[in-house]
Amino acid sequence: MSQDSVGHPLLAGLDEQQREAAQALRGPVGILAGAGSGKTRTISHRIAYGIDRGVFAANRILALTYTNRAASELRSRLRSLGVTEVAVRTFHSAALGQLQFFWPQLTGGLPPKLLTNKLPALREVLGELRLELRDEELRELAAEIELVSYSLVSPGQYLERERGVIAGFSPERFVTVLEAYSNYKQQKRLADWEDVLTLTLGLLRSEDRMLEHVQQQYRFFTVDEYQDISPLQQALLETWLGEREDVCVVGDPRQAIYGFAGADAGFLTGFGSRYPNAEIFELNRNYRSTSEIVASANSVASTRNLEPVRGELTSPVVIEAASASAEAKRIASGIAKSLAEGWAPSDIAVLSRINSQLEPIERELGTLGISVQVRGAGRFFRIPEVQKAMLAIRALQISTQPQPLFMLLSEILSQLGWSSQESKSEKWRNLNWFMEIFDELGSPSLDEFVRELGERERSGDEPIREAITLATVHATKGLEWRAVYLCGLNQGWFPISHAKTEAQLAEERRLFYVAITRACDQLTMSYISDRERSSFLKLL
Structure with missing residues (x-):
């Protein structure tokens, strides 16, 4: 490590683990990043540092994420570091862009309509x-x-x-x-969205000219949440890479919770075997949670303990309730108390294993007049003005419009009730979301904008409101709150009843780990007394 690199301004704010990973610019790099360890900070600084040192060309980097929220955060971090040319995409968005670009060249017609x-x-x-x-x-x-x-x-x-x-x-x-x-x-x-990946893979593998075009366009790859990659996505990544090894993968085996959906964490854990010359780094310093919440997470994890940075002592609390209704009342009462003490609603989340467990809590909070946002339920995209805006924007693709996209978008949203003057109305906030996406993408083309909207709808990436978040644990990867209530910790619910095999139960345990590590300051876990307590509570 050169003295020059240690004092480099793009590395100065990183801890030792993060800095070592950010300096590894050549060849295959694997970063095992624990919850709250600053992985987005690390990879954004690695990209910016590599560009500054002349190792990376900004316009030849493709950074891949699994959610639009993660892509948005990485774009924002890169912009703050003065980097604007890097392509940050989800797998689906990157593949769709390539399919829509190459299909007409190959067939002379339009690609299949996206379902x-x-x-x-x-x-x-x-x-x-x-x-x-x-x-x-x-x-x-x-x-x-x-x-x-x-x-x-x-x-x-x-x-x-x-x-x-x-x-x-x-x-x-x-x-x-x-x-x-x-x-x-x-x-x-x-x-459908899976077909987008499959068709793009088939097209690139069968058309050398088009594959060469993509491989010339993108030379350096970063893949976030690599523990969640599926065989289909891995095949596409390998096709994009070809014989090259300029890839950095980032993930955490402790947070591999999508095996039921086809994800294979073996691609992450076996990265060093596939690339014997790979450099492997670990980020295990947790900056997010209090030391006792970190201790609870470590008692659940089977390997690689997190190191707490925060010293505050706030013990996780386990409460027993007589029924689901009583549990909802206890949780709602605790939330109301925090709000009365000045907490922001967006600082608090209630998490569960399955959606139905959130329903009595949503009703109880509604009774108290406390607004909620149910994350991952897709409700935002069923709001009438949002549906109308989506249809109108997509319709622009089949017409020739001379005006800039910003003006067309302004006209569409204005007709639906939006104005450039900020309003506190929910309808205005819903419509302004389209403008926020436009600004975030940096004046995108119409096709890019429509792809992004479709991707947001697919992944249920809704705007964050000033409300209590209700969500299943699967919908919370990468998120955090000051206070987390984890409800329904009973056998058959968490772990879920259909988890029978050792592998399925291990994935449920990792899901419990993810739930715990969403909490920054307070963690409250609850179960119902008329059912057997979750076996996971015995781990704490």
Whole structure:
């Protein structure tokens, strides 16, 4: 480590672990970053430092994330460091951009229309098969279809996996529905988000000229949340890379919670085996949580303990309630007390394993007049003015408009009730979100803007309101709150009843770890006395 690099302004604010990782600019780099350890800070400074040293060309970097929120945060960090040319995309957004660019060159026509929500299409397919499912079963069916796509398995391979009954269907019946859904998309010239990845992968692997174009465009890769990568996404990443090894992956095996959706943390844990010359770094200093919350997290994690930086002592609290209703009242009362003491609503979250556990809490908070935001439920994109704005913006793609996109967007939003004068009304805030996205992307093209909106809808990335957050733990990766209430810690709920195998129970335990590490200052866990307590509470 040179004395010059130690004193470099882009490294000065990093701790020793972060600085060592940020200085590793050549070849394959793996960063195992614990919860609250400053991974976004580290990778943003690594990118900026590499550009400053002339190792990276800013316009040839592709930084890949899994959520739009993570992409937004990384863009913001890079801008604050004076870096504006780096492409920061989700896997889906990057693939969609390439598909829309190359498809017309290859076929002379437009690519398949993007199916942003597969549930209505699945209902139509099931109707043709004279089948009907409840909403919950339909979502389960959609999730299984996504698992098949992300795992790169054929229908025959799927049957060999013996997955059991899905949404009331035997494996054989599920495959019948899966094939009917595939035929439906082909007939309607539709592509869902998984198809976007699959089609882009196939196109690049079969067309050398187009693959060469992408490989010339992007030379240096950074992949965040690498523990969540699926075989399909890994195949696409390897295709983008080709024979090159200029890739930095960042992730945490302790937070691998999407195995049920096709993610394979083995790509992260086996990174050093695939790249024997890789440099591997660990970030384990937790800046987020009090020492006792960190201690609770360490008691749940099976490897790599976090090192607390904050010394404050605030013990996590476990409370017992007689019923779900009583639990909701206890939580709502605690939240009301914090608000009365001056806490901001956005500082507080209530987390659960499954959505239905949040319903009595939402009702109880509503009774007290406390506003909530249910994260990950997609409610924002069902608001009438938001739906109308989305339709109008997408319609711009099939018309020729001479005005700049900013003016067109202003006209659309103004017609729906927006103005450039800030307002406290909820409708104005909903519509202003479109302007915020436009500004964040830095005057994007129409296609880029529409892709981003579609990606936000797919991932349920809604604007953050000044309200109490209600969310399942799966919807909280990368987020944090001053106070977290974790409810419903009973056997069959957390861990979930259908987690039977050792691997499934291990993933549930990692999910519990993620829940704990969302809390900065206060952590309250609760269970209902008429059901067996969660076995996870015995770990604390």
